[in-house]
Amino acid sequence: MAEFSEGDRVSWRSHGGRAQGTVLKKITSDTEAAGRTVRASKDDPQYLVRSDHGGEAVHRPSALEKEG
Template sequence: MADDFDKGDHVTWNSHGSTAEGTVERKITSDTEASGRTVRASKDDPQYEVRSDKSGRTAVHKPGALDEA
């Protein structure tokens, strides 16, 4: 499990009981709106917006929820 990802990195995460795969779209380091919700993030506690390979939708995850693919 990595703690830092870059835009374009291919990652996996658990989604509804199965493993999803996708690409990091951006690292979020401040409070913002992303993927239809308010994201609370900071430089010390970043989150990542990822785009699913299967659905094409975006989601936001903390680094601990993502693994390198």
Template sequence: MAKDELKKGDQVTWRSHGEDVHGTVEEKITERTEAAGRTVAASKDEPQYRVRSDKTGHDAVHKPGALRRD
């Protein structure tokens, strides 16, 4: 595992609608799938992460570059 790779349970922050959102990594997605109400075109070479907002409890999916570890 890469040193900067996120894992389930990590606390992260991302930008949504001009505001910082805090939440938790729920899973690493490494294949094309449906998540958070949309098709996620992830792969082993380009993974994405399903995260859950601490404030709303809603799920979102983001590429690693959009997430900052808290």
């Protein structure tokens, strides 16, 4: 499983092709983020990211790719 740190530049598939942004934090417990309930654990983390267009989203590590 890929690991990301706060501040990492990442990209992911989006409706319009490919989106890019920055990792804000690693989520390791159930919480509310990006307008939804996020189910996460230490063994199944998710990442809160901010796109270059200002929106926030939560993604599993498998959906993210580290940029440059």
